[in-house]
Amino acid sequence: MITALTSRRRRFLPLVAVLGAGTLALSACGPAGGGSGAASGTFSYLGQTENTTIIGTLESLAAGQCATENDAAPLTPDKAAGLQFDQKLQLLAGQDALSNMSMAAGTPSLMQQFIDAGQVVDLSAELDKLGVTDKILPAAESTIKALYGQDALYSLPTEFNIEGFWYNKALLADNGVDVPTTWDDLVAAADTLQGAGVQPFSVDGKDGWPVTRLVGNYIARDLGPDALKDVADGKAKLTDPEYVKAADAVAALGTAGYFGEAIGSIDYNAAMNQFLTGKSAFFYMGSWALANFNDEAQNTIGADNIGFAPFPEVAGGKGSIDQVPANVGVPVMFAQKNFGADQEAWLKCIVANYGDTVLTDSGVVSGFALDNPPTDLPETTQTVQQVIQDAPSSILWFEALFTSKGTSVSQTNGGGLGSGTLSGADFMELVQDANDEG
CATH class of the missing domain: 3.40.190.10 (Periplasmic binding protein-like II)
Structure with missing residues (x-):
């Protein structure tokens, strides 16, 4: 792979x-x-x-x-x-x-x-x-x-490549946490885990995009799968209150400390290592990470101890949990x-x-x-195959329809949003301004 x-x-x-x-x-x-x-x-x-x-x-x-x-x-x-x-x-x-x-x-x-x-x-x-x-x-x-x-x-x-929350089955089971299906469930799970001394999420705040992915997915679940296209088409702005709500929800996770400390210094490899050595319960990432999960030298928690949860629904939202965040590589x-x-x-x-x-x-x-899939695929790969096979449609990532400058500004400031040092409103204003400038 x-x-x-x-x-x-x-x-x-x-x-x-x-x-x-x-x-x-x-x-x-x-x-x-x-x-x-x-x-x-x-x-x-x-x-x-x-x-x-x-x-x-x-x-x-x-x-x-x-x-x-x-x-x-x-x-x-x-x-x-x-x-x-x-x-x-x-x-x-x-x-x-x-x-x-x-x-x-x-x-x-x-x-x-x-x-x-x-x-x-x-x-x-x-x-x-x-x-x-x-x-x-x-x-x-x-x-x-x-x-x-x-x-x-x-x-x-x-x-x-599909994306979602990979989770440590043992950490969830040991702390009585069910796999979350709604955003409220996810926040409650993070609170329970943190109270038990377990870091809820690993995240690459240095590169920023794993944080901004959460914003885009929240928007799609809350406002519907075409919400970011409406922004690209000029029908809405990221600074509209209903869009800022998504950035605020992600910033709240950072303010609560659910991403851990100093996430701006945590890069992709460090975040991956945190999860695969049992130092966090959840890891939002794409299915390209299967190679890491299936590498025994990197994965000390065991591939059979990793589960996959689709990005959860938002209460009252227009999106659906079976609209899988994805990219075609x-x-x-x-x-x-x-x-x-x-x-x-x-x-x-x-x-x-x-x-x-x-x-x-x-x-x-x-x-x-x-037609003839291998019979000896790892369980995580089989899970991905099944999710892809069953998904009726997909949603794009946050920056997919942004300008080059908008993408750069978004990802550069993703770490600040994830640490809670940048408010949702300020983050969305920065990105909207960058997109407007082209």
């Missing part, structure tokens, strides 16, 4: 990347030089240098289930550094030379430009024509559509140019086989339905 802080940053940092000076026109102006642009008779793929999982899976498929497709149109890989990847895509799109398949732009607004320019394939229509629509899990599909603000699917979920897109029979055949084979192959070969949970 993809592991370590590097992979975590790869998942999230591209979403706030600055594309650099000068936006290139996304119109045809001749073939690109030095790229692996789409061409007939081949199946070209462009990925980030740092990500070896996707190309490794494609190579495995080319030698196995997709051998016929590979004979007709050989897999031709290329790569570019992650920090410059969006700029590379922008350059190729401006020259109408995108690869047949490539990792999608990390910045949602850039993907929207590709979609508006008609440069990427409407996969909803293609998958329906190929009869493999059911191979995309509903929660993954809804995540991608929400991310790009589209009614159709324009990328595929090579990963699918590294989606892939298909270029419209030179999308012919060979590329169509590759698309069908990938959609039909990628999920099983990447799980078996790399331990990565994707957004594809499985």
Whole structure:
């Protein structure tokens, strides 16, 4: 499975990347030089240098289930550094030379430009024509559509990460705490645990985003899954009282000391270590942490001692507990140019086989339905698979639709919110102002 802080940053940092000076026109102006642009008779793929999982899976498929497709149109890989990847895509799109398949732009607004320019394939229509629509899990599909603000699917979920509260079963049982299903239950559980001398939550306050995730999820549970889209569309502001309520609720956890001391100095690895060595009862994190949970050298509490609880409901809220917070990690897109029979055949084979192959070969949970899941998966991985399979829809993270500046300001101040030194109103004002400035 993809592991370590590097992979975590790869998942999230591209979403706030600055594309650099000068936006290139996304119109045809001749073939690109030095790229692996789409061409007939081949199946070209462009990925980030740092990500070896996707190309490794494609190579495995080319030698196995997709051998016929590979004979007709050989897999031709290329790569570019992650920090410059969006700029590379922008350059190729401006020259109408995108690869047949490539990792999608990390910045949602850039993907929207590709979609508006008609440069990427409407996969909803293609998958329906190929009869493999059911191979995309509903929660993954809804995540991608929400991310790009589209009614159709324009990328595929090579990963699918759900988020929620992982908990130490023994610590909850020893202190008579039930798994919380409402926010009030969660606060009451934290109070009971703290009273018993157990730190309720581990949190990465240094990076900030694990704290801001809680704000976004509270908003979705309280105001409904489209509440943050309303902010992005200008129909509401983060400084509106009903939105500030969510930030205040998270700040209250920090003021009560439920996140522990000096959370601004606790980074991702330290928070993970706290939880896996039994020093906290709850840990809000995504399913990419399964690699850590299943590593006996890191996990001293035992993988079978870890349970998963979805983000709880808010009393009287418009959201539902089965709307799972999620992200699609590294989606892939298909270029419209030179999308012919060979590329169509590759698309069908990938959609039909990628999920099983990447799980078996790399331990990565994707957004594809499985035909033959491994029988020896750890319990935590089985839990994630079941939650993904059952989820009817998903919700995006707090900053998903923010500007780059808004994302940076939000995450920079997440630690202050989580420590209780920054009020919910002040936090929301800072983020709203940053989004307004662009």
